[in-house]
Amino acid sequence: MIDLNTVKRVMIVILLLTSLCILFIYHGSLDPAPEMGAYPNEEDLIDDYERYIGEEAEVGGKVISTDPIIIELEHGDRTIDLELTGFDDDVEEGDHLSVYGIVRQDLTFEVKNGVVRPFFNIVYMYVISFAAAMWLAFRILSQWRWNGDHLEPREKPMSILLPRGDEDG
Amino acid sequence: MKMADLMTHVLVAYTIAALLSLKYDWMTSPYTTAVMTGAVLPDLTRINLILDSALIENYLGIPFSWTPLHTTGGVLIVILIITVFIPKNLSKRVFLLLVLGAVSHLVLDLLLINASGRSYAVLWPLTHYHPPTPGLYLSTDIFPVFVAGAAALIAYKIKKDRD
Incomplete structure (x- = not known):
């Protein structure tokens, strides 16, 4: 039945x-809605660059050249290289650079503000986030169980996964 | 990169749950884990690293974006889906704890530094408005995890002392 x-x-x-x-x-x-703070992004510029010339945009990408500073905008398997003007913070190839400013002709971008994420910090973010995901996965597996019908809390945490028992939360 | 590192989110959720456990006796480890789970849900958008939305668009020939997972509307639906699998007598409690964790995540991410000074559409699909951000830290900064870790340790100690 x-x-x-x-x-x-x-x-x-x-x-x-x-x-x-x-x-x-x-x-x-x-579509982008600059009046709401939703500025054109990488996808918009890659799809139709000409449409946004003279407009404000917010894009980010990997630094592929430092003199001049060029970032690679990526959307799926399509990319464009954007040369930045008006930005002279120290960057290295491989860093991630997010910029806000005006889209100019010939794939140049007039930067009003930029935020650099060094390559090391990007690696750090992924490593620490992966560790957090593993910690949480262990907690879920040891403290919750599938009873064939529902997810329910275990009365006692599964001891293999949490050998010191229920002392951490 | 409109996200803080996941460890910071999980530690903040742990802290909130530990403090709640001072007031509510039923707030045991599995429920702490529920708050922590809620706090990672908005970053399900990272599925984009495996299943790129641009490639899905190309394949299906329709517009597609994972971003709704990192908004109020999307995360609420994900929480409802999880809640369907929770026993009836616990479903309201687990739902609220998942919401609490998710809200902590969305609020922390409203504080992230952004080049434009505008945050993200947290209330979407109700509104596409990107509120201004105070720009306190970057998702790739290292110090937030120490601040959150210290808070979690203090909360853990208070809870231990009371127990």
């Missing part, structure tokens, strides 16, 4: 996943 409760839950999950997909597509179709 089909469990009505299960059918209802499946329907709800399908409905929620559909809503999420609608949001993914709707957001993908949005």
Whole structure:
């Protein structure tokens, strides 16, 4: 016999996943709205550079040259190289540079403000974030269990994963 | 890179949960973990590293963006999906704890430095407005994890002393 409760839950999950997909597509179709602070980004400039000449934009990319400073904007497998003017902070190739300013002709960009993320810090962010994800995964696995029907808290944490017991939270 | 490092988010969520446990006896480890889980949900956008939205667009031929996962609307739907699998008698509690964690994440990310001085559309799809950011730190800065780690240690100590 089909469990009505299960059918209802499946329907709800399908409905929620559909809503999420609608949001993914709707957001993908949005145009920049500078008046709302949503400036044209890498994707917009790669899609149609000419359209944004003379307008404000906010883009980021990897530094591929330091004299002049050139960053590579990337969207999927498409890239453009953007030469920056009016920005003289120290940067090294491989750093990530986010800039806000005016889109100019011939793939140049007049920087009003820029933020540099050194390569080392980018690596740090990924390593520490991965460690956090692992820590949380262990907590979830040791403290919650699937009872065949629901996710429920374990009465005692699973000892293999948390040998010192329930002392950390 | 509109995100703080994940460790900072998880430690802040741990701190909030530890402080809540001083007031609520039912707030045990699994529920602390629920708050911490809520705090990583907005960064599900990082799925983009594996499944690039640009490539999905090319493949499907329709616009596509993972960004909604890092907004109020998207994260709320993800939390509702998780809540469907929680036993009825606990679902309201777990829902609220996941929301608490997610809100802590979204609020922390509103403080990130941005070149334009504007943050991100936190309330989307209600509004596409990007509020101004005070620009306190970068996602790649190292100090936030020490501040959050110190807060978590203090909260842990207070909780231990009370127990």
